[in-house]
Amino acid sequence: MPPSVCSTIARAPAGIRGRLVTAVTTSLFPALPSPARAARLRTRLLQWYGENARDLPWRRTSDAYAILVSEAMLQQTQVATVVDYYRRFLKAFPDARSLADAKEEDVLALWSGLGYYRRARSLQSAARVMVTEHAGHFPGEEEAALDLPGVGRYTAGAVLSIAYGLPQALVDGNVERVFSRFFGLDGVSGSRELVAQCWELAELLVPQKRAGDWNQALMELGALICTPRQTDCAECPLKRSCQARKEGRVSELPRPKVRAPAKAMEVEMLFIRRGPRILLEQRADGQALGGLWQLPTRAIGSEGEGEGEGASGLFAEEWPGGLGAEDGPDLGRLRHGIMRFSIRARLRPGTARGRKGSALAWFEAEQLESLGLTAMARKALAGLKDWPPGTD
Template sequence: MSPPRKRKAPSPTPLVEPARRESLRSGLLTWYDRQKRDLPWRRTRDPYAIWLSEVMLQQTQVATVIPYWERFLQRFPTVEALATAPLPDVLAGWRGLGYYSRARNLHRAAQELVARFGGRLPSTAAELLTLPGFGRYTAGAVASIAFGEPAPLVDGNVARVLSRLFEVEGPPGDRAREARLWELATALVPGERPGDFNQALMEHGATVCRPENPLCLLCPVREQCLAYRNGRVDELPPAKVRAAPKRMTLAVAVWAHEGRLLLARRAEKGLFGGLWELPAAEVEDDTPDPASAVKLAEALGAEVRVQGHLGTVRRQLTHRSLSLRLLRVTGHPHPTRAPAFQELRWCTPDEASSLGMSTAMHKALEAAVTAGALRG
């Protein structure tokens, strides 16, 4: 008697039905070819230039990025040029873009690319993920756009598009929701022109499938959109609940000597890491001058005496409400090195303004000079 035949295991149901998948890919690619914005990084095949654009575009609007991207490439035209540049020069080229950890990671990654890959970006998302600053999104973007690998990506725009197309529930940051979005992105990207398809998803989210007032009547795939079909476009995704910005006050030492001001470069980690500043120490809002002087003395490793106030500069950062209290100080001896900083320099205002300095501290420098920091 012959043994019973084994039944074939049923094929797993695809995450996205093939007909729907092809309709979505075709519709978005055709729309992208006709409607995409003419952005400078879309006119190059240089992986380094594409990588730079993706890093700059994180948390930053396209219109802001374009001039920075062009100037940065002029100053550091290759991976090798970036890798061999001093970090303060790289941070100076980044000034005004914020989120300076992006620039520090860019610099570290360039050095690793020279050391490990001969100055060339590897062509796979898996290898890119081994470099500083490369998360899943950036690796997928560079691998697909620069090298044509069918690597998925999910950013805020893509998450919104996929949430509406597939009626994905859950608030931003929810683990189950994020996993579902990456599964959908992975299912959709294989096929022709994966890099263009990923860009089509991002472009669609930026210009049509917007957070507010989405242009559904202009959407090339609205017939495939479950949220549109069910009248839930305004519900998905739900708005992200943002924490109130933390208040942060810095006592800033405005120390003048023979027409120069004392500048300090921070350690490379933390807020404003690696950047130059008028030496500062975090204090409470109501910290009196003598206590502020003690904090600054500890940071500088030198006696500090407060002689007066030169004003307060306030800046609103994404996660912080920043107050910079400008204190005219003096002391003895004039420090040339300090325990809390990587480097000290005595600079004229013109020399100081050319250093890698945050926008907030640059405003503080301008305010101090205007208030007469170098007079008297």
Template sequence: MTPSAAHLASVRTPLLDWYDRNKRDLPWRRTKDPYAIWLSEVMLQQTQVATVIPYWERFLARFPTVLALAAAPLDDVLSGWKGLGYYSRARNLHRAAQEVVSRFGGKLPSTAAELLSLPGFGRYTSGAVASIAFGEQAPLVDGNVARVLSRLFEVEGLPGDREREATLWELATLLVKGERPGDFNQALMEHGATTCRPENPLCLLCPVRTGCVAFRKGRVDELPPAKVRAAPKKLTLALAVWAHADTLLFARRADSGLFGGLWELPAAEVDEDATEAETTLRLTGALGAGVKLEAMLGTVKRQLTHRDLTLRLYRVSGPLRPTRSAAFQELRWCTPSEAATLGMSTAMQRALEAAMTALK
């Protein structure tokens, strides 16, 4: 698909003019610091703007530069990310900062091609940082941009379809060429977030509706077609609440998978209808030490994007206090106040709070 120059112009100029008049006043739009812009782009993945703003401000205050982030222990970084979810973003951010220091002298590279070589930098993030922070004519496509372009140019296909994705990137590449590429990319995203919405789009307020093929053909509600979402899977974890003196046992997960790299009350996956004997076996296997279930302390339920999570809290004991296990990166006995400084998911934080309440 190669739209005419006139069609491209009917989108580009009006959309930039609209953005200048209507853009939201967001804190990362008031800075030229590439690191701060990069941080905002990472946080905004899978997360609403209103949620991100206070996290972005706190994280920047805690780690004000790439050098500060690279030098910080991973636990501190994960702790600063607590509550944002998708923790692989924080691990990649930390690894990328260290590579920026070692490979680029502490300054983010200015091209999408170089940025793409860093951990966590996919095609979207590379294009966003290169265009917004450095003014490179680098394209980007996220969910909002995909929807806008699908309607403007009548791009068929389900989200994720390879031919559709290639067409969208081709269109984004054509459109970004010209003045103010960073502002134009933000205009596309802003338009999708506020006007060309998934449902009830504000077509009568749209600055580019005269160039919108879907509007002209009455197909706005059809494009893009809705992606069928799979029902969340049920996941049940048994958590070991093992107290000794004033401490509890905590475990750090492997970097991959759910809650990767984060700390928790040691957990093992169990069947929804697991007996106490089966639960004992699973926890013993996870900790590599004999475990005795003493009492059920309660249950915490959390709704994650792809999972219905049930956390069952068991007070446990054993003849030997474990200090290492093949199932976890690290085991550590901590007081609750020490545990507060660890990188822990919101779900596990709620479980810890429930366990502390039950133990009182």
């Protein structure tokens, strides 16, 4: 709702303020149901959720820390992938204090394979603030929650509503899609305008009771029924009131965001082995994936160098001192996507001579299971016929 309209309503006499809010919201959102109808829609959606919700481990707890962990992991990652990571992470770090006291390398090792490692660092930073300022608990007020590192409006709303039962709204990609179609909002997915409209609607519709279930029901509807493609409108509990369905525009809304094509990059990786050990390189803290380990890697070409982050921004252009590639056939080739790059990688046999940098270290195969390895390194090692030792 525009700030000027909000201020006008705030100055209005109490007796007519409610009618003004109703009139304005109805004009902004013609499909907005009346309070009585909204209550019926909530009942219908909550009943559907009770009968169809997936049995996920973070839905079996009201512990705010555990829910925070799940929300951090679920950002940009599929639910099926997160389940096992979530269980392992909570087994190692069952509360905020244990996470706050952990070594970063141990946290990153348990996060390895989920990607977007900044989430892990922010989660640990949030745990430290929870310990030092909130006795190890997630704060129960939105303002304090938003002060935690990595906690934005969505995450705060999720934890406060699900763990504490507070009437806090939330909007994620699923909720945006449900609202865009249900209310017929003709906006671009992820655009500031559409997201703002969805937040206004979310705050208008969130119930005083069962807010956590309501929020999860909206997200579940977007994940299972109102999906980006192959929408199952016949099974939707809200189908009779859906504006996009009435107009035959379900597949059009929200309008897709135009994405820039991925830039091509070529890299070489070295496989350097001494008996049962291989040599790995730790990425610098200032880089993307900082702190993780990789096979020694150099970039040999990239589109758009000099236009911001070219090849040198992701990988060095020279081998670390004392390392080099041997003559002979490649050990393997692979493709990998990271950030906005589409990477073609060659895995070459390598040698290590003379003095090596402090970012290099030797590891045995069994150590790699608990090491924070980049996904590309894991993919490369998985493709080798004679690694780990003892395999054909």
